[in-house]
Amino acid sequence: MQGYIVFLVIFTAIYAVFGLGLNLQWGYTGLINFGHVAFMVLGAYTTVLLSLRGVPLIVATMVGAGVAALLGLLIGFATLRLRTDYLAIVTIGVSELLRLIALNEQWLTRGTFGIQRFPLPLANFIPTMSVRILMMAVLTLIVGMGYWRWWKWLRRQVKDIPSEALLKSAPTALGYVASLGILVFGIGAIAKHLKSSNAIPDWGLGLFLVAAFAIVIVSYHILTKRVSTKLSAWSSGLLLVCHFLLAALGLWIFGVSASAIYDYDQNPAKNGLMFVSVVTLALIFWGLERLVESPWGRILKAIREDEEVAKALGKNVFWYKLQSLMLGGAIAGIAGALYAWQLTTVFPKNFEPLVTFNAWTIVVLGGAGNNTGTLLGAAIFWAYEAITRFILEDIIPLNESQLNAFRIMVIGLLLMGLMVWRPQGILGKKEELTLGR
Amino acid sequence: MVDERSKGTEEADLSSPPLSPSPSPLPSLLSAKALSKNFGGIRVVDRASLDVRQGSITGLIGPNGAGKTTLFNLLSNFIRPNDGEVIFAGEPIQHLQPHQIAQRGLVRTFQVARVLSKLSVMENMLLAAQNQTGENFWNVWLRPGQSVREERHHRERASELLESVGLAHMAQAYAGALSGGQRKLLEMARALMVRPKLILLDEPAAGVNPTLINQICDHIIRWNQEGMTFLVIEHNMDVIMSLCDRVWVLAEGRNLASGTPAEVQHDPKVLEAYLGQ
Ligand SMILES: Nc1ncnc2c1ncn2[C@@H]1O[C@H](COP(=O)(O)OP(=O)(O)OP(=O)(O)O)[C@@H](O)[C@H]1O
Numbered sequence: 001m002q003g004y005i006v007f008l009v010i011f012t013a014i015y016a017v018f019g020l021g022l023n024l025q026w027g028y029t030g031l032i033n034f035g036h037v038a039f040m041v042l043g044a045y046t047t048v049l050l051s052l053r054g055v056p057l058i059v060a061t062m063v064g065a066g067v068a069a070l071l072g073l074l075i076g077f078a079t080l081r082l083r084t085d086y087l088a089i090v091t092i093g094v095s096e097l098l099r100l101i102a103l104n105e106q107w108l109t110r111g112t113f114g115i116q117r118f119p120l121p122l123a124n125f126i127p128t129m130s131v132r133i134l135m136m137a138v139l140t141l142i143v144g145m146g147y148w149r150w151w152k153w154l155r156r157q158v159k160d161i162p163s164e165a166l167l168k169s170a171p172t173a174l175g176y177v178a179s180l181g182i183l184v185f186g187i188g189a190i191a192k193h194l195k196s197s198n199a200i201p202d203w204g205l206g207l208f209l210v211a212a213f214a215i216v217i218v219s220y221h222i223l224t225k226r227v228s229t230k231l232s233a234w235s236s237g238l239l240l241v242c243h244f245l246l247a248a249l250g251l252w253i254f255g256v257s258a259s260a261i262y263d264y265d266q267n268p269a270k271n272g273l274m275f276v277s278v279v280t281l282a283l284i285f286w287g288l289e290r291l292v293e294s295p296w297g298r299i300l301k302a303i304r305e306d307e308e309v310a311k312a313l314g315k316n317v318f319w320y321k322l323q324s325l326m327l328g329g330a331i332a333g334i335a336g337a338l339y340a341w342q343l344t345t346v347f348p349k350n351f352e353p354l355v356t357f358n359a360w361t362i363v364v365l366g367g368a369g370n371n372t373g374t375l376l377g378a379a380i381f382w383a384y385e386a387i388t389r390f391i392l393e394d395i396i397p398l399n400e401s402q403l404n405a406f407r408i409m410v411i412g413l414l415l416m417g418l419m420v421w422r423p424q425g426i427l428g429k430k431e432e433l434t435l436g437r
Numbered sequence: 438m439v440d441e442r443s444k445g446t447e448e449a450d451l452s453s454p455p456l457s458p459s460p461s462p463l464p465s466l467l468s469a470k471a472l473s474k475n476f477g478g479i480r481v482v483d484r485a486s487l488d489v490r491q492g493s494i495t496g497l498i499g500p501n502g503a504g505k506t507t508l509f510n511l512l513s514n515f516i517r518p519n520d521g522e523v524i525f526a527g528e529p530i531q532h533l534q535p536h537q538i539a540q541r542g543l544v545r546t547f548q549v550a551r552v553l554s555k556l557s558v559m560e561n562m563l564l565a566a567q568n569q570t571g572e573n574f575w576n577v578w579l580r581p582g583q584s585v586r587e588e589r590h591h592r593e594r595a596s597e598l599l600e601s602v603g604l605a606h607m608a609q610a611y612a613g614a615l616s617g618g619q620r621k622l623l624e625m626a627r628a629l630m631v632r633p634k635l636i637l638l639d640e641p642a643a644g645v646n647p648t649l650i651n652q653i654c655d656h657i658i659r660w661n662q663e664g665m666t667f668l669v670i671e672h673n674m675d676v677i678m679s680l681c682d683r684v685w686v687l688a689e690g691r692n693l694a695s696g697t698p699a700e701v702q703h704d705p706k707v708l709e710a711y712l713g714q
Pocket residue numbers: 476481499500501502503504505506507508548
């Protein structure tokens with residue numbers, strides 16, 4: 001369990017870093033980058049190859065980020081003066097090109113054999129108890145600051161709602177969520193039992209699942225309508241309850257991660273990588289938040305909205321787009337280094353366009369132009385991954401490859417649903433969509 | 438609204454007696470010489486020339502499709518001319534990028550007001566300030582204090598400008614929530630925030646209610662008295678008459694006439710261009 005949670009935390013952090021790079025480019029600057037994985041390939045291979053030649057990891061990573069930024073510079077110079085769609089097309093092309101180079105230039109990348117046994121961060125590091133406590137303190141600090149921001153945000157959301165109304169609606173909301181959870185869990189348990197006992201044919205199990213979920217969804221939909229008209233603060237109560245449950249889940253994950261640091265020597269490579277990824281994510285997040293709130297970030301947002309206006313006000317649009325593309329690329333390069341360390345073997349196959357697609361899913365899910373949203377998007381993405389890997393397998397009457405296709409299909413459906421009901425993303429601001437030019 | 442002109446700096450009044458058509462001694466701030474632009478074989482601007490004197494409010498009029506907006510685009514280099522020369526503050530500028538021209542103090546506005554609708558009104562204003570320390574990536578890290586101090590200063594000035602165009606109460610609202618007339622006002626205030634030498638206004642009164650038009654004119658006159666030079670495209674002749682020192686008339690991309698508003702208004706060629714089509 002601990003090992004799996006560590007794995008999840010690492011992947012969430014990597015994808016969050018990766019998504020933050022894309023969010024800077026697309027969410028804040030409006031640059032359409034359909035080949036984000038290209039920056040990741042460069043970051044990953046550069047870091048790994050340099051560190052194999054004895055370059056210290058931190059230097060290798062920085063060089064990797066630099067090379068990725070350089071790619072941003074090249075692509076930017078070639079396309080940013082043209083219409084925006086050129087960037088989209090060129091980035092797709094470049095990302096496939098780089099993957100094919102990695103596949104074919106075997107003298108450099110060993111092609112499909114992959115590169116193995118490269119140095120990993122903190123892998124041979126056996127911390128003393130006091131160092132471990134220090135590491136746990138750092139994690140606690142990061143999580144604590146995250147929770148503090150979260151709490152402040154939540155308080156703003158329910159600021160205008162009288163507390164009696166909240167106190168009234170929250171227990172109902174808790175009951176609602178809990179009963180829904182129990183029902184879904186129950187259906188899952190029955191399905192699992194049916195599947196393992198082979199009591200009914202596959203199509204019967206499928207029918208049972210579809211029917212059961214349809215009934216649950218419809219009845220809870222009706223229930224929601226009923227309750228929301230009766231309780232004035234229903235949606236705020238539901239919001240609070242959901243966030244408290246999520247916060248509790250987060251605390252649990254934090255506890256497991258901290259205990260993994262405590263048992264550091266059980267799996268030094270992974271535990272060390274978890275620490276490194278979380279700290280990297282926190283630093284990059286903090287830096288980006290600071291940047292986008294600065295006059296520098298304001299220019300990016302202006303370019304996203306209307307670059308003619310930015311030009312008319314004396315801003316060098318081309319240069320700022322280039323900076324955004326390069327910085328986002330460098331961040332993806334760092335994500336690439338982390339990714340390589342997590343995989344411990346890098347194959348060209350690890351850098352298929354699907355990785356870019358995942359980054360887009362994360363950014364769109366959380367809400368473009370919102371760094372916190374990207375974090376949330378990454379967390380949801382990996383939670384979904386975990387749930388479908390471990391739970392659906394036992395329940396749904398499909399074999400493994402069918403299940404993989406099914407999972408991606410559901411992501412597509414979810415994204416379509418999101419576009420219909422909440423096109424601004426989970427944390428995006430509704431008002432911003434309805435504003436005309 | 439078409440009252441006697443009672444504006445103008447005192448020096449201007451002393452040096453050039455009113456109603457005298459003789460060229461004033463004020464130096465020229467912007468002059469365009471024989472600008473031409475073809476769009477797919479059609480000559481939209483044809484050897485048009487224009488001169489804007491330091492401290493003046495100069496008008497640019499002409500029938501619809503005469504090429505006025507295109508001329509603005511050529512002056513600010515948003516569109517590159519096929520031919521011709523633009524001199525601003527004594528230097529040729531047509532080799533410069535649009536943003537460099539704005540940095541030198543020539544700021545244009547748009548015929549259809551363009552605000553950044555997902556930024557707040559205040560952020561729209563703050564964006565326009567020039568030479569901000571925090572606009573440099575490294576300075577965000579190296580000089581945060583200076584950046585914050587400047588920001589406070591810009592915020593104050595932006596508040597004053599918003600106050601003066603009556604948008605102070607909207608400062609925190611999304612700019613996209615403004616009405617058409619308010620957007621025109623915001624765009625004008627934003628142009629002033631740049632602290633330019635010359636502002637090109639493309640139909641500041643279009644689609645604006647008459648009371649607001651009067652307000653806008655008052656503001657333009659006040660800012661002009663504070664030393665700002667304006668070049669104004671406008672179809673509303675009342676506005677032109679009440680604002681401008683000098684008017685240039687464009688028809689089918691060519692210079693048709695120029696002079697004081699009164700002269701131009703009675704010029705038979707101008708009357709023909711407006712009525713005889
Ligand atoms: N990008 C373009 N491509 C092709 N033709 C253009 C373009 N921009 C303007 N034109 C043409 O140039 C002519 C002049 O347009 P312009 O917008 O400069 O007129 P205007 O004097 O500003 O008119 P109005 O008073 O209606 O705003 C029009 O006939 C228009 O169709």
